[in-house]
């Protein structure tokens with residue numbers, strides 16, 4: 001995938017990965033290696049010049065409707081209440097639009113249930129500017145989930161949060177994955193987050209990004225936050241850190 005025409009930035013090249021239905025995978029790699037590009041390719045926001053992406057057996061040629069997305073910047077619309085922001089994807093995705101019109105109460109109830117799940121019970125009628133950054137992130141997550149996506153793409157969704165809120169939301173995502181058969185792909189710079197949440201972790205090279213290693217995470221589910229204080233957990237985080245540091249060094253050396 002190259003941005004900006006033939007002379008533009010080659011973001012990812014020779015990037016191949018396969019994810020099973022229901023799997024929770026994470027993607028880590030040096031800054032600027034093409035992680036977000038990968039997410040945009042999978043969701044159909046960009047179409048690659050070379051190669052193909054298949055989601056649920058279908059080649060991606062346009063934005064994929066079975067996907068829920070949550071990115072680092074919540075971008076909630078300031079003139080809509082939190083509840084109306086959460087309902088927004090239903091107004092956009094064709095197959096839900098009619099159902100929403102016919103049975104709004106059912107969807108409102110669902111949105112309120114999601115708000116409760118993420119600890120925002122009673123905040124549906126607040127506007128985004130009346131919520132803290134962490135609360136906006138939680139609402140953002142509800143918006144990604146309202147249409148019950150089969151595939152949830154999370155691009156640094158907890159990046160801007162304090163450590164405690166982040167851990168709380170890790171548990172929300174962990175439980176969501178446990179209770180449903182949603183496939184989740186997470187892009188993160190936080191290696192502990194990747195190891196705590198994922199079944200498999202893909203490590204990307206520096207730009208143009210490709211997969212240089214895949215780690216199976218050996219810890220049983222359901223996982224408790226305490227697992228982060230075990231030597232096995234630390235070892236895996238350490239290995240990942242080493243690989244990313246090396247990819248960064250190689251990139252710096254190549255640039256000299």
Ligand SMILES: Nc1ncnc2c1ncn2[C@@H]1O[C@H](COP(=O)(O)OP(=O)(O)OP(=O)(O)O)[C@@H](O)[C@H]1O
Pocket residue numbers: 003004009010011030031032033034035036037038207
């Ligand atoms: N819309 C765009 N137009 C031009 N270049 C872009 C565009 N989006 C990304 N790039 C470039 O493509 C490369 C990969 O960007 P991308 O955002 O995918 O990386 P990333 O691994 O997600 O970065 P980070 O870890 O810093 O968030 C970067 O060099 C970036 O500058």
